[in-house]
Amino acid sequence: MPKVIVLVRHGETAWSLAGRHTGRTDLPLTARGARRAGQLGAALAPCRPFRVFTSPLRRAQETCTLAGCVAAARTEPDLREWDYGDYEGLTTPEIHQVHPGWNLFRDGCPAGESVADVADRADRLLGRLRGLDGTLVLFSHGHFLRTLAARWLGLPVPAGRQLTLSTGSVSLLGFEHPDGETPAITLWNAGPDWLGRLPPGLDEGRRPDASGTSGGTPH
Numbered sequence: 001m002p003k004v005i006v007l008v009r010h011g012e013t014a015w016s017l018a019g020r021h022t023g024r025t026d027l028p029l030t031a032r033g034a035r036r037a038g039q040l041g042a043a044l045a046p047c048r049p050f051r052v053f054t055s056p057l058r059r060a061q062e063t064c065t066l067a068g069c070v071a072a073a074r075t076e077p078d079l080r081e082w083d084y085g086d087y088e089g090l091t092t093p094e095i096h097q098v099h100p101g102w103n104l105f106r107d108g109c110p111a112g113e114s115v116a117d118v119a120d121r122a123d124r125l126l127g128r129l130r131g132l133d134g135t136l137v138l139f140s141h142g143h144f145l146r147t148l149a150a151r152w153l154g155l156p157v158p159a160g161r162q163l164t165l166s167t168g169s170v171s172l173l174g175f176e177h178p179d180g181e182t183p184a185i186t187l188w189n190a191g192p193d194w195l196g197r198l199p200p201g202l203d204e205g206r207r208p209d210a211s212g213t214s215g216g217t218p219h
Contacts, residue, residue, distance in 0.1 A: 004172050005152075006138065007140065007172070008138065008170055021092075026058045028058055034066055037065075041066060044170075051132060053074050054073050056080060057080055078125040105161040118147050119156075146164075148173075169191065171189060
């Protein structure tokens with residue numbers, strides 16, 4: 001079992017700043033998003049995570065690179081954002097004009113992914129990650145990471161609605177006790193100053209070698 005799973009939401013993009021749902025649209029970081037990603041790198045460096053996985057989308061890949069983790073990173077397709085289908089690029093108020101009361105975590109997206117689709121994807125990924133040890137770092141997206149956290153806790157996808165997540169933030173999935181029996185959230189939605197609140201011994205796992213070839217894909 002992993003000692004801890006570090007969740008990193010990508011930095012700000014023009015669409016995240018505007019509140020537009022950004023699934024498959026491949027946007028770069030804004031200048032502010034890039035600066036925040038660099039700050040995360042300073043916080044992540046002492047952890048020396050030996051396995052890093054990133055969404056294939058540009059905003060997550062750029063955040064991973066600027067955070068100094070790209071040498072050890074593997075692209076993981078299951079870390080991509082929720083596919084919003086017909087709602088891609090729309091804000092929540094715009095969606096409510098055509099679908100009053102809509103909520104992603106309950107209703108999913110027409111012509112995109114359903115709640116069951118994303119639950120299956122999150123469970124599939126967690127099943128593979130549970131076979132790894134040490135510290136794992138995942139660079140991904142807001143709605144998918146909220147789903148992943150809910151499923152880590154054994155909760156249904158709609159519980160992710162209550163886990164808000166800012167761009168350029170760091171969260172930790174771990175366990176209530178060192179025996180690894182009860183999954184828990186040990187830190188949530190923290191900024192670059194999060195390092196001072198790390199659990200003791202987080203940085204004692206394996207380090208990546210100089211070529212960044214240690215670890216491997218969870219597939």
